[in-house]
Amino acid sequence: MASSVSTPRLRRSAPGGETVEHDSRFDRRLTEILACATDVFYEKGYAAASVRDLSRATGMSLAGLYHYFDSKEKLLYLIQKQTFSTILERLRERLEGVTDPEQRVRIFIHNHLEYFLANKKAMKVFSHEADVLTGEAGSQVRAIKREYYRACIALVEDLGRAKGLEWGPAEVRIAVLSLFGMVNWIYTWHNPRTDADAGALSTQMADMFLQGILKRKKRTHKTTQS
Amino acid sequence: MASSVSTPRLRRSAPGGETVEHDSRFDRRLTEILACATDVFYEKGYAAASVRDLSRATGMSLAGLYHYFDSKEKLLYLIQKQTFSTILERLRERLEGVTDPEQRVRIFIHNHLEYFLANKKAMKVFSHEADVLTGEAGSQVRAIKREYYRACIALVEDLGRAKGLEWGPAEVRIAVLSLFGMVNWIYTWHNPRTDADAGALSTQMADMFLQGILKRKKRTHKTTQS
Numbered sequence: 001m002a003s004s005v006s007t008p009r010l011r012r013s014a015p016g017g018e019t020v021e022h023d024s025r026f027d028r029r030l031t032e033i034l035a036c037a038t039d040v041f042y043e044k045g046y047a048a049a050s051v052r053d054l055s056r057a058t059g060m061s062l063a064g065l066y067h068y069f070d071s072k073e074k075l076l077y078l079i080q081k082q083t084f085s086t087i088l089e090r091l092r093e094r095l096e097g098v099t100d101p102e103q104r105v106r107i108f109i110h111n112h113l114e115y116f117l118a119n120k121k122a123m124k125v126f127s128h129e130a131d132v133l134t135g136e137a138g139s140q141v142r143a144i145k146r147e148y149y150r151a152c153i154a155l156v157e158d159l160g161r162a163k164g165l166e167w168g169p170a171e172v173r174i175a176v177l178s179l180f181g182m183v184n185w186i187y188t189w190h191n192p193r194t195d196a197d198a199g200a201l202s203t204q205m206a207d208m209f210l211q212g213i214l215k216r217k218k219r220t221h222k223t224t225q226s
Numbered sequence: 227m228a229s230s231v232s233t234p235r236l237r238r239s240a241p242g243g244e245t246v247e248h249d250s251r252f253d254r255r256l257t258e259i260l261a262c263a264t265d266v267f268y269e270k271g272y273a274a275a276s277v278r279d280l281s282r283a284t285g286m287s288l289a290g291l292y293h294y295f296d297s298k299e300k301l302l303y304l305i306q307k308q309t310f311s312t313i314l315e316r317l318r319e320r321l322e323g324v325t326d327p328e329q330r331v332r333i334f335i336h337n338h339l340e341y342f343l344a345n346k347k348a349m350k351v352f353s354h355e356a357d358v359l360t361g362e363a364g365s366q367v368r369a370i371k372r373e374y375y376r377a378c379i380a381l382v383e384d385l386g387r388a389k390g391l392e393w394g395p396a397e398v399r400i401a402v403l404s405l406f407g408m409v410n411w412i413y414t415w416h417n418p419r420t421d422a423d424a425g426a427l428s429t430q431m432a433d434m435f436l437q438g439i440l441k442r443k444k445r446t447h448k449t450t451q452s
Contacts, residue, residue: 045354047274128271128354130414170422174430181411182404188356189403196396204400212438 030068033058034082037075042121046076046129076129077137083122084144087115091151101159102210108155109209110202112183117190117198124187152176156213163214175213182209256294259284260308263301268347272302272355302355303363309348310370313341317377327385328436334381335435336428338409343416343424350413378402382439389440401439408435 036058040049051072055062069075091111098104116123133141153176160167167175182205189195196204262284266275277298281288295301317337324330342349359367379402386393393401408431415421422430 045271045273047271127414171430174422174427175434177411177415178408178431178434181407181409183407185403185407185410188353196400201400204397205404208401208404208438209434210438211441212434212436215437215441 033068034079038079038122038125041125077133080126080141083126088148101162105155105159106206109206113202114198120187179209259294260305264305264348264351267351303359306352306367309352314374327388331381331385332432334378335432339428340424346413405435
């Protein structure tokens with residue numbers, strides 16, 4: 001099942017099945033509904049949120065809402081797909097023409113943090129409801145996530161090769177998932193009024209991460225306790 | 227509001243207000259209920275879970291359950307308090323007598339990962355429902371969390387001083403919260419069948435973290451983009 005990695009075109013199928021063209025007004029409205037649904041899922045959690053809550057939040061009737069999507073699950077799918085497609089698309093644009101492997105890892109971190117800080121609610125919804133979707137929708141979202149994870153793995157592997165370091169797959173996996181933890185966890189603590197912005201944060205985190213992994217040729221194998 | 231950092235003694239007040247003594251059977255049962263509630267909150271999310279779900283999961287009647295706690299919020303409070311009190315208490319025991327600042331940071335990481343991996347469900351519930359509790363219960367849980375966060379800040383500050391590094395408070399904050407991200411995120415990815423155990427994981431993560439922060443005397447201040 002191939003995943004689309006472009007920003008999903010939000011287009012409805014009319015009840016008869018044919019695609020409705022010239023649907024920019026429809027798309028705009030659906031985008032607004034997605035933003036509103038993100039807020040509602042963020043506040044109440046996906047499981048506890050109802051389409052009725054969304055109706056209150058948007059000021060639209062239930063019937064009016066169901067004109068735009070057919071289930072709460074579909075909304076979660078669209079939010080997740082849009083979020084990860086966008087971040088992946090931007091990453092590709094920013095990596096284009098950059099060949100220095102260290103700089104490419106920095107770009108990954110900056111791109112991720114910038115998007116996360118600008119879309120904190122969507123990211124929390126994405127993190128917390130990662131496993132909710134099942135069937136075809138779940139497969140598609142998992143495919144985009146996997147693609148993003150593999151992009152990061154490849155960047156770190158390229159860096160290791162360029163530096164002549166011999167990292168095993170397990171080591172690269174833990175390094176990359178530690179990085180995801182560092183950058184994803186910010187939704188729990190970042191205060192835009194007092195904490196650094198995406199630029200300064202990504203510099204510090206990239207410094208930490210790169211120094212952390214680049215000195216790891218001769219690992220000390222002592223364990224702390226156990 | 228002082229936080230109790232010992233493992234909370236699970237004791238009920240009888241309806242009349244007097245404490246019931248010799249309540250080891252009561253405590254045992256409540257501990258079982260907490261474990262069951264953790265599963266239910268883990269599966270359904272706190273907001274969507276009902277005491278009725280818990281009744282199904284425990285095989286106890288609603289009336290029987292309400293004998294042990296007076297609200298769903300109380301259960302979440304007990305789970306969160308027990309979790310963080312335990313991890314903090316173990317940390318103190320393990321740090322006792324250890325003076326090397328680097329080793330103390332390693333102990334923090336190992337203690338955290340060991341507890342997290344052994345209690346993944348509780349940790350997910352803790353992470354996801356961090357802001358649900360309000361009033362006195364919320365204050366108590368936040369106080370224990372703050373104490374734990376400050377313990378880690380102090381360990382990192384001690385290390386910086388020992389190494390003659392001049393870290394500002396913002397830098398230490400981001401380093402510590404990055405570390406929390408690294409170690410907390412594991413509940414989203416760790417597969418006990420294929421991934422390293424707490425000992426090996428904490429060695430790699432501690433290496434990464436320590437190398438990442440200890441080389442940071444002369445920071446490069448270049449930003450990646452923006």
